[in-house]
Structure formats: C-alpha cells, structure tokens
Amino acid sequence: MIDPASISTIHVLKGPDGSLYGANSGGVIRIQPKGFGIQQNQGYLLLNGGSFGLFQEQLSIQRKISDTYAFSIDQSFTRSDGYRENTTLNKKTFQTAHKWQYTKHNELKFIALYTDLGYLTPGGLTESQMQENPRMARPASGSMPSATEQKAGIYNRTFFGGIAHNARISERLSHTVSVFGSHTDFENPFITNYEFREEKNLGIRTYFSYRNVDQEQFQWQMQFGFEGQKGWNRIDNYDNEQGTATVPQAKDNLNNTQSSVFYRAMINLHRRWTIEASLGLNRVKINYTQRYPEVSDPDGSIGFGNIWMPRIATSYILREGLALRGSISKGYSPPTIAEVRSSDNIINTDLEAETGVNYEIGIRWETTARRFIADVSLYNYNMDNGIVRHLRDNGAEFYINAGEIKQKGIEVSIWAYLLPMQPDRFIRTLSFQSAASYNHYRFGNYQVNDNDFSRNKVTAVPDWVWTNSLFITFPKQMGLNISHNFTSAMPLNDANSVFSNKFHLIQLKGSWNWRINQLFQIEFFTGVDNLLNEKYSLGNDINAFGNRFFNPAPTRNYYGGAKLSF
Template sequence: MIKVILLLSILCALRPAWVSAQTNIHEHGSDNVDEQAKENEKVELESIEIIAHFDKQAILGLTASAQTITAEQIEAQQTTTFLPAINSIAGIRMEQRAPGSYRLAMRGSLIRSPFGIRNAKIYVDEFPLTDAGGNTYLNLIDPASVASIHVLKGPDGSLYGANSGGVIRMQPKGFDVFQNQGSISSNAGSYGLFQEQWSIQRRVNDDYAFSIDQSFTRSDGYRDHSALNKKTVQTAHKWRYANHKEIRFLVLYSDLHYQTPGGLTESQRQANPRLSRQATAFTPSAIEQKAGIYNTTFFGGITHESHLSDKLTHSLSLFGSNTDFENPFITNYEFRKEKNAGLRTYFSYKNSNHQNAQWQMQWGLETQKGWNNLENYDNNQGRPADLQTKDDLNNHQTSLFYRVMVDLYNRWTIEASMGLNQVEINYTSLKPIFEKGNIDFGNILMPRVASSFSFTDDLAIRASVSKGYSPPTIAEVRSSDNTINTELEPETGTNYEVGLRWEPINKNWYTDLTVYQLDMDNGIVRQVNQAGAEYFVNAGEIKQKGFEATISAFLISPNDERLIQSLNLQSALTYNHYRFGKYQVEDNDYSRNKVTAVPEWVWTNTLSLSLAKQVGLNISHNYTSTMPLNDANTVYSDAFHLIQLKGTWDLNLSSSKQVQLFTGIDNLLNEAYSLGNDINAFGNRYFNPAATRNYYAGVQMSF
C-alpha cells in the first residue's frame, strides 16, 4: 500500500488544503445613505472559514474545535514572543521559563515537556516542524515571519500522525501575497531587550510571489544568567508554473542561544527572585557550568500541487531539517546532531454533482525518518571534558490515512477517518558499553468519527469521538539522565467531545462552547533525580475533563466619525478537571491526585481599542489559577493576573509609506509570578520567576 501511494505521488502532484482562516471587517450600507444612517450602520464580522481536514468550510459547520490567530493578533503585543497570542486560545497554555525557552501544552499538562511541546503536532504550512523523534523546536520561529496560526484541538491522529492534544499549523508569509509590501521595525526595552526585523513580500506577476523575513533579537533577561541571542532568516516562494499546477518552497535558518538560569526554591525566590540556580554541596551553579542551549537549524520543504481533474487533486510535500544542538548542563555537556527527512502526500476526490448531497474523500501517507547522534561529556565550567556516553538513535514513523465526508442539505456534516500509525526507534550505545536494540511501539489504528448539524443559519452543534496516541519522544526515551529507557509505553486514549457554535446573522459577535473527556492510559510523567537530570515514567491512567468557552464581539462597532472608533473584546475561559487514576511510584501513592502542572482555571481577555487620529490600544489579561507542581500535590504555584498593554500611533508619510510608533508595558500589576515552573523538581527548586513590570518602545515603517 505504501509503495503504491508513493509511486502515485511521485507521478502526480498537488497542493494540500489545510487550516487557513481569516476574520475580516466590512461595512454594510449604501453610497446614498445620510450621515445619521451611517452613524447607526452595523459593522459585521465576515463568516469565518477554515481549511481543516483538506477542505475549506465555514467554521459554523466544522466538526472540530478550531481557532485562528492572525498576524494582527500576533503584532498586537510584544513581537518577540508568541505567548500573548497563543494564550488567547481556550485549551492551550504556553509558558516561557526564560527568554527563548518555550513550553506549550494543548489540552494537557506540562508534566512531559523536555523540549517544550507536549502531545501536539505542529506544521509550518505542509511541513511538520515536529521532527521524526517527536521534538518541536518552536523557539526557532520568529513571530513576525508568521502570517497566521491555525489550531485544531483534540486528537487528530487519524490524519496528522501521532498526537493526543491537537494540531497547529503556522502559515508563513509569502504564500498568499496579494500586493507588494514590506516593513522594517526596531524596538528596545527593559533588561537589555533589543529587536530588529524586516520583511519583504513581492508579487512579481500573477504566477509568482515570494517573501524574505529576517530578525535579530537579544536580551539580558530578568534573572541572572538568562540572556538570549537569536538570529533568523526565512524565505517562502509560490510559483504557478502551469495551469492547475503550482510549487511552494520554504527555507528557514535559525541560530539560537539562550542561557538557562534553572529553578529556585521558595526561600530563594522570596529572598532574590533574580537569582539563577545556586550551587549545592553536590552540584555547581548554573553560572559556573555556563548552562544554556545552542541550536543552529536549517529547516525547509517543497510542496507540489496538481489538479488532475475538476474532482481529483494530488499533493506531494518533501521536507527535512539539520540541527546542531549543544546543551551545557549542570552535570554534563551534551552535543546532538539531528537530521530529519520526510514526505507527506495525499489524493483528494470531491463530488459536488448533487446540490443536497455532496461528498469527498482523501487518502495518503506521511512518513519521517530521523538520525540522531548524541554525545555527553563532563562539563568543566562550560567546556566539554571526558566523554561520558555516546549513543546513536534512528527513528522512523509512518501514518497511512483515509477520510470520507458527506454534507447533506448544507446543514448536516458527517465524516469518518482512520489512521494507521507506526513508530520505531533503533539505538546503538557506544559508550560506556556497547549495546544495540530496537524499540517498536507497534501499529496502532487511530479512528475519528464526527458530525455537525446546523439547526439554523446561525446555530450549530457538533460531536466527535477520536483516539489519541502519543509515543515517547527521543528526548524522553534518552533523556538528560543519559540512559535509554526501553520501558516507556505510548500514551493512548479516547476523546469524547461535544460543542456548540453561535454566529448571529448580523455577525457582530461569535461564540464557541466545548465540553470534552479524554481518558489517557500510560500517561508519561517527568521525574528528576538528585543531580537534577530528568527521566520519564508511565503514570497509568489520567482522567482529563474540560470545558472551553470563546467569545469575540464588537462592544462598539467601527465608526470613523467618533472619538472611540471601535472596541473589540475577545475572551477565552478554560476549566480543567484533570486527575490521576491509579498511579504509584515506589511507596508513594498519587492515585486520584490533581494532575501536575494543570491549572483548574485559565481566563484570558483581549480588548482592542481604536481611537481618532489613528491611535490604538491593546490590553491583554491572563488569569491563571494555582496548580500543583509535584505529583504529591504538596507544592502549588501562586495564582496570578498578568496584564499587558501596547499603544500605537500610525502616521501616513505618503500613500504607500506609513510609520507606526508603539510602546508597551508588560506585567502592569507588577505581579510576582512564575511563568514556567519546574515539575517534580529535586531539592524543591520549582520556581522560575518571571520579570516584574517592564517596558519597551519602538518604531515600524511599512512600504
């Protein structure tokens, strides 16, 4: 079967359809209405459309919980980080333990997150950023180079390979260029922050467009030993070389270095939250060992799209990456060389001959291969010394998928999909002893059945049942304790979900409600040994129940004649009722405890205010409740309210050139909080204090 699909893929070609959503504002009226009518004129939100599961459709009838973040939302706050934008989505939580050190969880905890991403599959356009070993270096991406972010929540392994939390697609600038444009920006702020970015997007003709994005970011960091230095260059090209045939091409180069200050105890945090990890009688300090991350990565891919007929299309994507990774740690100095290559291809057949009964189906595969060379040396104050361990791990994962969808009377959508997933790791230990082995997680079927029914033109309900599957990543099988763990089992579980969407006819507001339950077996949990090195164990069953609510509305409809021209509110509420099932580690019984690193409540709000004279103000609020930091539930983080402000003033220099002056405040309330905690930390070093109130300002020229 695989050989047949591969052969057909190479002979044909097409572009995949995916998650692309855009919310635009437009005014309804007539050129002949009087001023009073204009003043009372309603401004509407266009119906949101999302290309999910290979087809573009209105979000009202979508069978999955989904959301889109636009470039405007990313730029509404500080552009050095994705945090404010991504945290505005219900059910997703992003943390940053130090500048550049991201962690992200979709409908889950951060109890397993060696390289930041838990249970999610992330793509850049059609190219998986999540590598063959399951690691995702999200911090390589510059936020200003992203045109939009599209999110599908809940297990979707039937179509996108191993995941149990959901799928994220980041759409780069350059693939949808409608006019020539560019920008240059620079900003500086507290704690040595400096950033410069420039972007050029050109539409050469009707058939060819491209973009080039470059950025440089540095920061000294709030805490001792938390500096960041990051350089990125990205280029994307789209070429329609013949009727119904096009090529998309993406290359990203990122050179990233950030220091890792390490966790503090509660007493250290109270005495001086700006400290880095201190030395003990057994281990040196983070500063002594020059603890940090060095990551130089080339990432790229090419997609070919071909419409073979008015009903049949084909997509073929080739992608790969090369990473040089260094990690001086407290107890060792690690070098990793990681190479990845892969292919994603599918056929799509759509039949719209009958107006009241339309159907489509897709079938294809995604396969990835990874080669990982890992060497660990003694760390002699930031310099590698004697060799400790040397291992080669090669991994391979493949997903075969099939989907069928039927749309009846443009009201009732029924879809079913099935993925056959296989993950395998071959390892060779060369030091301290020679050992070869194979870890085969076997073949697993991942079905999904879903339906959406529109009662009226503005109200729809949906329901789905899907299986989640998340095998251990390379970084969990061979974690920082430098041993290969052959005992870890994949996480598996079945997700039951119902939801309601309401989008009134006048479309000046939108709401989405979701309730789900995911019973996870063999949950993978992070543990830390006496030296501070992490390792992972299976925790048995984890019961995950959740509620998510999202609303977007114009509190004041746009009108250029007023002082307050518009006021928009976006609010997202998340409730997590996550509990361990039967879970025991040695003599410690953690059964029925709250799941580590999961806050029960998260509430985010964003107010966007437009004033006369092209002045704007964006206010972002994030409330996160307390959460347990260890499996025993004996240590909790503090709840916090984080408020961020950004003000802008746009000046028109000419019809084609504009300047924007902006300034912002982070942590307006001067909260003492930790935006990224260390879980099950040895020696009670749980806390990574975030910056107190700080400021930034900058300028951007658009042309």
C-alpha cells in the same frame, strides 16, 4: 525557533486527529508561513527596545512578481539580557517561501528556515531562594556547582526546508506530494554534563484528494495518503567543567522511523449537516546503538506497535447562526527521542506510547453580521500511559508512564464587536474577546514505588485559565490594546504537596499610525507587560529534586518601537 512575525496564520485543531496529521494525542497546530497567499507587494521594518536589555529587529518582504509567482523573505534578530542572572538571549532567524504556478493545473511551493538560537538557563530555585532574590540563578549546592559557574545554556542551529507539488488531475481529483528535511546542531552545557546533539530528519508526504462539490444538496470529499519520516540522532555527553566539555560520559545513536497511512471522508448534506470520518494507521520505531561506554549488547530497538486512530465528527446547523457539534477520536502519541534518551544519559526502553479516547460536544452561536459570537465545548479524554517528567537529585530529567490520566474540561469563548466603525465618535471601534477554560485533570491509577498518586491533580495543569482582550481605536489612527490573563494555582509535583501561586497578568499596548505618503506608513508603539507587577513563576520545574521548582518571571517591564511599512 520560529519568529512569530514570519507566520501568516495558525490553526489549532483540538483533540486527537489522525486523519492527515500522523500520531498525536492532544491535537494539531498548523502553521502557515508567509509567502503562499500574497495578493500584493508589501513589507515592513520593525525596531523595538525595552526593559532588561531587550532589542529586536524584524524585516519582512512579500512580493507578487506575476500571477504565477510570489515569494517572501523574513529576517529577524532578538537579544536580551534577561530578568534573572544567566538568562541572556541571542536569536537570529531567516525564512523564505516561494510559490510558483508553472502551468494552469500544477504548482510548486518551497520553504526554507534557518535559526541560530542561544540562551542561558538559570535553573530552578526553592521558594525561600525565590523570596530572597528572584533574579538569582540556581546557586551551588553541596557538590553541585551553580548554573552560572557551569555556563548552563542552550545553543541550537537548525535548518529546515521543504518542497511541495500540487497537481490538479481533473476538476475533482488532485494529488499532493512533499519532501522535507531538517538538520540541527545542538549544544547544552548543563550543571551535570555537557551535551552535543546532531539531529537529521527526512520525510515524504503524499495523498490524493477527491472533491464532489458541484452539487447543491450533497457535497463530499475524501483524502487518501501516506507520510513517512526518518530521523538520525547522534547524542554525546561529557563532563562539564565551567562551560568546557571534558571527559566522556555517554555516547549514543538513536534512529527513529515513523509512518502513517490515512483516509478521510467528509459529507455535507443540504449545507446544514456535516459528517466527517477518518482512520489512520501509525507505526513508530526507535533503533539505538550505545557507542560509549562499551556494553556487551550495544544495539537494540524499541517498537510501539501498529496503532489505529479512528475519528468521527459531525456538526449540524439548527438555524442560521446556531450550530451543534460532536466528535469521538482516539489519540496516540509515542515517546519522543528526548523522552526516551533524556538528560540522565539512560536509554529508557520501558516507556510506552500515550493512548486514549476523547469525547467532545460543543455549541456555537452567532448574531447577524457576527457582531457577537459565543462558543462552548465540553470534553472527556481518558488517557492511558501518560508520560510524566521527573528530575533526579542532580537535576537530570527522566520520564515515566503515569498510568491513567483523566482529563475533563469546559471551554467557553466569546467575541463581541461592541462598537462598529463610526468616524464621528471619539472611540471609533471597540471589540472584546474572552476565553475561559476549566481543566479537571486527575491521575487515575498511578503509583511510583511506594508512593500512590492516584486521584491527585495532574502536575502543572491549572484548574482555571481566563484571558480577556479589549481593542479600542481612536481618532488620528491611534489604538489601545488591553490584555488580561488569570491562571490559577497548579501543583508542581505529583504528590500535590507544592503549588504555584495564582496570578493576574495585564498588558497594555498603545499605537499611532502615520501615513507618510502613498508608499510609506509608520507605526509608533509602546507598551507595558505585567502592569500589576505580579510576583509569579513561569516554566516551573515539575517534580524537581530539592524543591527547586520555581523560575521567577519578569516584574513590570516596558517596551517601545517603530514599524515602517511599505
């Protein structure tokens, strides 16, 4: 729902972290919107077009009105006919962010986001159907109509807003409180039903932060706080007759409550050794009411207990440019509303939360001036009650706990700035990034009815992923980006009887910047995606009934456009 152009930065925190972020099992993604760190007035207008009917427009404006007030406005429109039948996309977004420091020690932040998103869903194909015509939508089968006949698609209109207040009580003590909420109208005409969802969410987050950072050899800080969220979800399903909702199938209300109390402390000794410890107490509960069809006991609740999430981590600088790190943390992730009440219209009261303990060690090396950076990490995460997606014979999805999932992996990354800026060379700058991960993910004890999937590879996880990026700048403000992605074969069902094909993707993008005057600059760009014209599948339907696993991805395609900055 978020337009990438409206994002300032993204921070990825790997592994469970219950210190400030509530329940999670795999890690945390922190998205910082534009508008909160503006240093100067700027903006741009982008127009882009490409293969398969792609058209994109983006407008971004950031303004620093004074030393105490700044804001941003981001608007976008994207449409595409799509590669396959029944894949038309239409997306409109509007986002605004404001920061106001109304006194020397107090500031307010506000953000609002509205998205109107609609796209058609083609459905999965069998391998033979994909080879016959990869651009087809899911055809009719037996008594089941086709995706095109049912006008299968997703329509999502969401408003999200939040306001945060930060007060510096003293030089060392500060307090932050934020209130946020969202409202979503969701429609999903599917092959077997037509679903309407109304989702409302409201939350509050507050914490105190104490920092003692004025000592040279001993610095420490801590945070203590609370976060609570409440959700109201109204879900109605009807028969779908060629894109029209008719006879009711099921109507339910599901209200979820989440709360988290957290504490985090971090110590830095002699600017060389950092120790961090945190503890979070999480509680999640879902109350439900079955409104249709009528049942003898329509009300119920699902509780996932009070779960502690401890974490301890440390890093040590052996010498300048070389550091070791390690962490131990517990993960906890309760089922979502969409997993408890999935598209089969059944409220699953048997699902349990995912839990597990993650162990990780790593080393990082940097040369002088950071011309070359290398990072290696190893982790071992044993998860209990892993939640796995399955599909019924009519295509409706449901979820079960898979028992143990043993996740071991190695991640290696390098950044190399091969040629620093040299104005007298044909190649002005040259930099290279590469990242590889090996994922040894295996089921532990996992049995469904008479089927034993123990020790099989975890569904939809490739053993290897390898990405490379090369950035080159030439004279006259010309540039070239080359990206490569290799993904190995991955199992598409828990039985490991069907695998996707491995693939290599190469993307090229060339650009030329022309400064018109002191106020305006224009960038012309063009690119090609899937340069090798690979035949591959993305967004696979795992554990699909009738072997309809595959969603063919676009073949070689092109784009080009212009970006006017001011």
